[in-house]
Amino acid sequence: DTIIDLSGIKKIYRTKEKETIAVSNVSMQINAGDFISLVGPSGCGKSTILKIIADLIPVDGGSIEIGNAARPIDRSRDIGMVFQQALLLKWRKIIDNVLLPAEILGLPMKESRERAKDLLEMVGLRGFENVFPYELSGGMQQRAAIARSLVHDPEIVLMDEPFGALDALTREKMNTELHQIWRKSGKTVLFVTHSIQEAVFLGTHCAVLTSGPARMASYFPIELEVP
Ligand code: ADP
Numbered sequence: 757d758t759i760i761d762l763s764g765i766k767k768i769y770r771t772k773e774k775e776t777i778a779v780s781n782v783s784m785q786i787n788a789g790d791f792i793s794l795v796g797p798s799g800c801g802k803s804t805i806l807k808i809i810a811d812l813i814p815v816d817g818g819s820i821e822i823g824n825a826a827r828p829i830d831r832s833r834d835i836g837m838v839f840q841q842a843l844l845l846k847w848r849k850i851i852d853n854v855l856l857p858a859e860i861l862g863l864p865m866k867e868s869r870e871r872a873k874d875l876l877e878m879v880g881l882r883g884f885e886n887v888f889p890y891e892l893s894g895g896m897q898q899r900a901a902i903a904r905s906l907v908h909d910p911e912i913v914l915m916d917e918p919f920g921a922l923d924a925l926t927r928e929k930m931n932t933e934l935h936q937i938w939r940k941s942g943k944t945v946l947f948v949t950h951s952i953q954e955a956v957f958l959g960t961h962c963a964v965l966t967s968g969p970a971r972m973a974s975y976f977p978i979e980l981e982v983p
């Protein structure tokens with residue numbers, strides 16, 4: 757049940773001064789419900805791959821198929837994203853931050869509000885619905901961002917080093933929590949990290965993106981034992 761199918765993806769960033777080949781030949785097939793940890797050296801194109809899947813940037817070659825006949829995916833609605841920074845809007849209460857994607861997509865607010873509350877409970881932020889972001893620690897803000905990425909019930913969640921800015925202890929705790937959240941949610945997750953330990957702990961598969969001298973990127977999925 758392939759839900760993400762990239763074949764021979766090429767992406768070049770062009771500025772006035774120069775061209776950067778960000779990825780040159782990336783192919784990957786991801787099955788629905790998998791948790792793929794994506795590792796690789798800085799600058800090898802991990803973020804670029806996520807942005808391509810989310811349809812935030814165009815490609816310069818290759819083919820992209822997201823969804824399948826049994827599970828159609830509208831990339832503007834069925835994808836959730838989490839970034840290295842929580843990027844909460846500081847003038848909005850936590851619950852209203854979590855509700856943002858639902859609001860943007862015009863989903864019914866009453867149900868979305870219930871869902872947002874459930875998600876906040878799931879990420880351990882029950883009772884913090886009506887506080888403002890500055891009242892929460894970095895780890896708590898990041899948990900709110902995870903809740904926000906799930907509020908519109910997306911099939912696919914893309915996470916770009918979501919715990920990169922956290923201290924080691926919080927990070928370890930977040931790993932355990934994210935693992936629980938993923939098991940309950942059944943979503944397909946693509947998770948970028950610099951930490952092999954994190955990758956192996958969280959993933960059903962670990963994929964390695966490399967950038968050789970020719971910037972030829974490869975994808976090696978390694979099946980992991982799910983704890
Ligand atoms: P990673 O996430 O693996 O660190 P990125 O996908 O962010 O890698 O970047 C891949 C390459 O593309 C890097 O060389 C980076 O500097 C370059 N790059 C990324 N975004 C842009 C951009 N908006 N404009 C120009 N170059 C970019």
Ligand code: ADP
Pocket residue numbers: 798799803916
């Ligand atoms: P990451 O930590 O995900 O690898 P970076 O720190 O490389 O991200 O980049 C942060 C942001 O800056 C990204 O949105 C990326 O697209 C952009 N970026 C990265 N490299 C360049 C570049 N050379 N020129 C312009 N934008 C870039």
